[in-house]
Amino acid sequence: MKQASAGIKELKTKEGGEKICDFELDSCGWTQDKTDDFDWTRKKGTTGSANTGPSFDHTLGTTAGYYYYTEVSSPITQGDKARLISPTYSPSSTGECLQFWYHMYGDRMGTINVYARQNGNLGNVLWTESLDQGNVWRFGQVTMQSNIGFEAVFESLRGNGIRGDMAIDDISMIMGACPSVGYCDFESDKCGWQNEASDDDFDWMRSAGGTPSSYTGPSTDHTTATDQGFYLFIESSVGVKGNKAWLVSAHLPPTSGSCFSFWYHMYGQGVGDLNVYMKDSKTNQYIPKLSRSGNKGNVWYQATIGLITADEYQIVIEGKHGGNFTADIAIDDTNIAQGSVCTVDITTPATVPTAMPTQPSGPNDCNFENGNICAWRQDGTDDFDWRVQQGRTGSDNTGPTADHTKGNKNGYYIYLEASGKTVNEKARLISDGLTATARFTCLRFWYHMYGRHIGTLNVYANSNLNKLGQVLWTRQGEQNYDWTFGQLLVNDTANTFYIVFEGVRGDDFMGDISLDDLQVSDGECPPRTFCDFQEDDICGYTQDKTDDFDWSRGSGRTLTIQTGPRVDHTYGTSEEFLGNKDL
Known part of the structure; x- marks a missing residue:
């Protein structure tokens, strides 16, 4: 479920225009280039051509929301250009991050280019995308650096047919260079993470300090460890047990090996479930990658997940309502380390076993890399x-x-x-x-x-x-x-x-x-x-023969009521094992 939310600290431009624009009221100071071939149009609902363009905006996710798009029907011809120009931004030698959402759906799609214009000169293309990207809004970002005042420019280059309407929405300029894709500390915004538009029951919210409910949720974020730092959380005083909130990442490229990490906080009586899925963009299959359940105490924990896929994908973080108002779940400091192997989970080392110690190779040792079963x-x-x-x-x-x-x-x-x-x-x-x-x-x-x-x-x-x-x-x-x-x-x-x-x-x-x-x-x-x-x-652990009694290996509840765990820590289920002593 998606709610409109800016949540971005506003930064003023050199000319007093806005650095955030969702186009819901007007163009926010963005203007048409007088030297191009045709114009961008502010629109809501569908565009004028079938099988191309968005059906709704990104901000509201409804036909009532506005966006800007280029209509490429006749008399517009292949190669024609339309440019939309921002207000003038102040110099930034260290860089500022232009973030935006774009929509490129249609089998005759052209190209979107992004420039940083200085003194009327477009310069080099800083970001570009071409061809049909599917009937979805996608996240884009690019760092812009300039020692003089500059304007951001979106250029639409018409493809070879009328099914090539492209659109942009929710543009913002954030102080500092763009973070790596997948990284977010939530201090300024959600960095391309967004709430699911329709298939869940409620939303993740951005907050600082404590959550609205007592005896649950964090009192500080993880990034700054203060009540001024921001994180995302689900508020359990609304909804019922089993309700779910989905937070969805930007589309991510195929990877032969990456590590997704984040910090989570699950504190309160009746805390529900925190699940992570990898959504295959090609098949729309949701692949479970991690699950945590129950009250973990008033502490931030880290989780790491290895990612391997030959297809484009998204990460989906699901918070499930535990049925109690003291069941808030929070996350912070997401990151994707491209090409990296995950280190051991800080909170669950047992779920990431270390490699086997090196031993002399024997006839029954087999990794199957020769394409056969060795001596087996x-x-x-x-x-x-x-x-x-x-x-x-x-x-x-x-x-x-x-x-x-x-x-x-x-x-x-x-x-x-x-x-x-x-x-x-x-x-x-x-x-x-x-x-x-x-x-x-x-x-x-x-x-x-x-x-x-x-x-x-x-x-x-x-x-x-x-x-x-x-x-x-x-x-x-x-x-x-x-x-x-x-x-x-x-x-x-x-x-x-x-x-x-x-x-x-x-x-x-x-x-x-x-x-x-x-x-x-x-x-x-x-x-x-x-x-x-x-x-x-x-x-290899053994009992001490000189003590008074022994530790027992168990699963599920211990033998005494109102004491001991109900589930193990490794898998969070009653079927797996833990070490305990029954007093």
Whole structure:
């Protein structure tokens, strides 16, 4: 749900005009160039041509809101230009950031150019976009520097047909150079983030100091740690439980590996959910990337999310109403580090496992980068086989988008394809024969179980392949959108034994299970620098034999009412594990 909101500190121009304009009342001092071929037009609703131009403005998101556009129907011809010129801005040697929203929809679309005009001279193009960009408003920004007074100029260059109406709206000039795309501290505005126009129930709001409700929300922002700094939040004194507010980023380019980070605040009785999705602009699929639930205390926390996609995308931050007026959720200081690998989450290190320690390579170590399964083999007595794969699997809404080794679509992994199979059919992968030279053998691997119909992944170790024996490690149902680290300590005294991965098909096609970076080594597993207590071996931690009682590994509530957690911290669910002591 979208509400009109300026929220930008107003800066005066040299001639006294405005540095913010939504065109709702007038042109705000922007004028037509007298030396071009045709004019920009202030308009509301649709333009005069079908299948081109916006249907509503950006400010209000309705047919009552105004924007400026160029009508390219006859007598306008290909190559004709229309320029809209700002009031004169004062010199800025350090730079100011021109931010705006533009709309370029139509299969005969031309080009928008942006200039900083000095003494009547347009100079070089500072920003440009061409061709059909879809029937959506998009965010643009460009830094303008000048040692003398200057004007910002929007130039529309007509394409080769009438379906080429282009539009601009919500123009602002912000002090300082433009931030990187995805960065925002919310001190001046929302930096291209915007509230969803129609598909949610209420909005994120920009505020400083405390929220309107007591005993919830932050009292300071994260950026400045003062009550003068700004952040975004959802106000829970309005709405009902389950209502959602969506904050949507600008359109972002494909990435082979980037890190999205932000700070969040979830304090108060009855706090709901904070979810983050990556929206694929090509398929409109919402891919879950992170979820946090419940009261986290009156503290700002950081979260980091790895991003890999071959398509343009947007980030969607969802705040869900918890059903109580003391359930405000806030965010601050978003950033996208292009080409960077996320470091460990400051608040949840267990969700980002560290790389496996370097070990001598063995015949059962396999990252599948040679396009085969190394010394492993398919079980000839099961129902179907594991496949070597690059990029996405064959089904939507399940499976990884990249391998774990390289973290991109060029890397290889193996997976079981759930399409065309039936419930409980099995695919097994068998190691080369193992002869333990030490008491233990350590198996380490990465697994991916994302999809609403995920079945089961089991691991066995046995000398007799005709009788698999007891399951030594298992996961069932959807686990995570990202790759997850798994580890198993095998104690098998047989002369020769085998490790078996078994994937069991779930109840429908969105159930692809994947494996990557298998490693088998003699001896105990190396100690981990983190522990989320999801594994039975509790990461090598042991009970002290000289104390009075023991810690217990549990999930869900503890045995005593009105004390202890209801969910673990790693996944925020009652199905996962945590360490506790029951007094």
